[in-house]
Amino acid sequence: MREINVKEIIPVVKKLCIDANYYIGEDVLNKIKEFYEKEESTTAKEVLSIILENYELAAKEKMPSCQDTGVAVIFVELGQDVHLVGGDFYEAINEGVRQGYKDGYLRKSIVDDPIIDRVNTKDNTPALIYTDIVPGEHIKITVAPKGGGSENMSEIKMMKAADGIEGVVDFVVDRVSRSGGNPCPPIVVGVGLGGNFEQSALLAKKALLRPLNESHPEEKWAKIEKEILEKVNKLGIGPQGFGGRTTALGVSIMYKPCHIASMPVAVNIQCHAARHKSAVI
Amino acid sequence: MAQTIRLTTPFTDEDVSKLSIGDKVLISGTIYTGRDAAHKRLVELVEAGKDLPFDIKGQIIYYVGPAPAPPGKPIGSAGPTTSYRMDPYAPTLMDVGLKGMIGKGPRNQDVIDSMKKNKAVYLAAIGGAAVVVAKSIKKAKVIAYDDLGTEAIRELKVEDFPCIVANDIYGNDIYKEGLKKYKKET
Numbered sequence: 001m002r003e004i005n006v007k008e009i010i011p012v013v014k015k016l017c018i019d020a021n022y023y024i025g026e027d028v029l030n031k032i033k034e035f036y037e038k039e040e041s042t043t044a045k046e047v048l049s050i051i052l053e054n055y056e057l058a059a060k061e062k063m064p065s066c067q068d069t070g071v072a073v074i075f076v077e078l079g080q081d082v083h084l085v086g087g088d089f090y091e092a093i094n095e096g097v098r099q100g101y102k103d104g105y106l107r108k109s110i111v112d113d114p115i116i117d118r119v120n121t122k123d124n125t126p127a128l129i130y131t132d133i134v135p136g137e138h139i140k141i142t143v144a145p146k147g148g149g150s151e152n153m154s155e156i157k158m159m160k161a162a163d164g165i166e167g168v169v170d171f172v173v174d175r176v177s178r179s180g181g182n183p184c185p186p187i188v189v190g191v192g193l194g195g196n197f198e199q200s201a202l203l204a205k206k207a208l209l210r211p212l213n214e215s216h217p218e219e220k221w222a223k224i225e226k227e228i229l230e231k232v233n234k235l236g237i238g239p240q241g242f243g244g245r246t247t248a249l250g251v252s253i254m255y256k257p258c259h260i261a262s263m264p265v266a267v268n269i270q271c272h273a274a275r276h277k278s279a280v281i
Numbered sequence: 282m283a284q285t286i287r288l289t290t291p292f293t294d295e296d297v298s299k300l301s302i303g304d305k306v307l308i309s310g311t312i313y314t315g316r317d318a319a320h321k322r323l324v325e326l327v328e329a330g331k332d333l334p335f336d337i338k339g340q341i342i343y344y345v346g347p348a349p350a351p352p353g354k355p356i357g358s359a360g361p362t363t364s365y366r367m368d369p370y371a372p373t374l375m376d377v378g379l380k381g382m383i384g385k386g387p388r389n390q391d392v393i394d395s396m397k398k399n400k401a402v403y404l405a406a407i408g409g410a411a412v413v414v415a416k417s418i419k420k421a422k423v424i425a426y427d428d429l430g431t432e433a434i435r436e437l438k439v440e441d442f443p444c445i446v447a448n449d450i451y452g453n454d455i456y457k458e459g460l461k462k463y464k465k466e467t
Contacts (some may be wrong), residue, residue, distance in 0.1 A: 006401045040463070041284070041459075041462075042464065043303065043445075045461075047407055050407050050413055050443075051407065051409060051410055051411050051417035053349045053410075053413060054407075054409065054410040054411065054412050054413045056359070057412040057413060057416075058412045059413075061412060062351075063348070063351065063354075063357065063358050063411075063412050063415070064348050064358045064411065064412075065358070065409065065411065065412065066358060066360055066408075066409045066411045067345065067346060067347050067348045067357065067358040067359050067360050067411040068360075068362070068411075069348060102438075105348055105350070105351045105357050106348060106349075107346060107347070107348040107349070107357070107358075107431050108429070108430060108431065109346070118318070119429075120429070120430045122430065122431075130450055147364075148360060148363075149363040149385075149386075149408065152363070173461070180386065180387055180456060180460075181385065181387055181405075181456050182363050182365060182383065182385075182386035182387070183363075183386075183411050214393075234463060234464070234465040234466075235460075236459065236460045236461075236462065236463030236464035236465065237459070237460065237463075238459055238463055240385065240407060240408060241386060241387060241455075241456045241459065242303075242405070242406060242445070242447075242456070242459045243455075243458065243459020243460060243462050244459070244462045244463055247464065271408065271409060272409055273409050
């Protein structure tokens with residue numbers, strides 16, 4: 001048993017919020033460079049080079065690479081041998097978000113009531129926190145700020161077994177096609193398969209955490225990811241929707257067992273700012 | 282053939298008549314910010330026959346909710362937001378003189394028709410290139426709806442603000458043309 005005071009969590013979450021917004025991952029930069037080389041459209045090449053320049057500038061100037069610094073989506077792996085003391089665990093995480101968004105000059109993008117009042121909470125809380133209990137006595141925290149523009153292009157479909165893998169591939173490609181230039185392409189496509197209505201969406205979100213230079217560990221799924229990526233990049237949408245070959249940088253699938261009657265499919269669209277940073281306490 | 286054109290605000294009919302989709306435009310002068318919540322209020326004012334918080338004739342609205350300004354900088358990161366959410370409001374504002382919109386992503390047919398009718402243009406800034414854009418913004422001041430926080434209307438002084446013509450006054454659409462050129466059958 002290891003005792004951890006929740007106050008230790010606050011500065012960790014604060015730093016992760018800031019770092020995720022200032023410093024894009026090397027995997028994203030490398031993928032954009034890789035696609036730049038293959039891109040046929042001169043306008044598209046120019047857009048990709050501006051995007052790369054922007055990531056460099058953001059890191060240099062210590063500014064968020066995008067003004068939409070997102071809702072703070074936070075994944076926690078909580079070791080079952082950890083005993084949390086000193087206060088409310090989730091409140092400590094929210095305090096870290098509050099401090100990170102204030103001191104990092106990040107945008108506060110949360111409204112309290114989604115429909116009627118829509119008044120800004122002014123500190124970017126509450127965060128969306130998902131906790132998994134795991135063996136061990138550590139806490140791993142991942143902060144993945146998620147922008148609204150790409151999130152709005154996401155969708156869940158309760159498909160039937162008869163639709164088969166072809167139906168799934170068609171749905172995902174069609175979802176990207178209908179998104180066009182809206183979600184800031186080049187995008188990353190997170191796909192959650194199985195589970196239930198609610199779990200498929202979470203799987204699609206978690207799929208976005210996988211580094212872009214890795215494919216699915218199972219060959220059959222890696223093949224499907226590759227097939228979807230090829231089809232998506234034939235759509236012609238291109239960077240920002242101006243036309244070109246680089247519509248998506250990657251496709252990432254996660255799946256879980258599901259009910260005999262069901263085949264839930266969730267597509268979570270991620271803009272090129274595929275931001276996430278992790279720390280272990 | 283795509284060209285690079287420098288323009289100063291407010292835009293005239295002659296200015297916008299020179300622009301074709303794909304052209305690069307570097308804007309200098311004053312522009313105004315506005316997104317979902319501010320648009321709702323502006324259109325309510327127009328419908329009530331009241332004055333807007335700024336003179337909209339020939340002006341440009343940039344769809345942006347900037348990040349807070351860090352010390353020593355006029356504004357924080359300030360890339361475009363997705364434009365289709367402003368589609369329900371844009372034609373009303375063009376009817377009272379709005380000459381240009383800056384955002385990202387395609388517009389609906391009503392907006393495209395209104396651009397033709399009112400000789401207005403839609404310019405795309407690069408989504409996610411928020412620091413690059415911020416560098417062209419020299420001054421920022423909230424002029425209305427301070428209660429909306431990042432969604433308040435700001436007056437921006439810009440120098441060579443970089444964007445690309447996405448819809449010209451002739452009804453052309455870069456998003457449709459791009460797809461035509463690069464779509465491959467699967």
